[in-house]
Amino acid sequence: MGGYGSSRWSGYIKKPLVEQAELVLDSHQLMQDTVCTVRLTHLLLVPTPDGPWRFQSVNVRREGTRHVVVQWLSHTARVAMQTTPALGGTVRWWFTCPLCQRRCRKLYLLHVDATFGCRRCHNLVYRSAQTAHRHLDAAHYVEQLQRALTRLRRETARLSSNRA
Ligand SMILES: [Zn+2]
Secondary structure, three states, rough: OOHHHHEOOOOEEOOHHHHHEEEEEEEHHOOOOOOOOOOOOEEEEOOOOOEEEEEEEEEEEOOOOEEEEEEEEOEEEEEEEEEOOHHHHHHHEEEEEOOOOOEEEEEEEOOOOOEOOOOOOOOOOOOOHHHHHHHHHHHHHHHHHHHHHHHHHHHHHHHHHHHH
């Protein structure tokens, strides 16, 4: 099997998982306090025509005081940053999601040729949330079975009392 339809599980369509993102940028890790130095070097694992897979570095640099520029393969994304006051007179840095313009801590790249976006824009869920969903489904199924069993018992009792 395979394909999109196979990811259906008793009526729910699975959303892509946060854990499946190719690259996650964390604004709190990336920009430290008021100095806001870019601290992380990211690597992206990409397929190549000659070899199986290769690590490609992802270049993140600051541009002025309010933007970072992310470069990977032949792509460039310019992301606006914003701050909120933090303890000790420092600031906390956030990304402005390029897709919805909301403030967000993390940006996700689902595919090397895709666009950075927040969790909401990419419709991402955490693995734990999906597991919880599955438990709910299972509980619902058990409940339905129990109801069917009760109906069956009642019907059996009715039939046997009719016969008597
Ligand atoms: Zn967004």
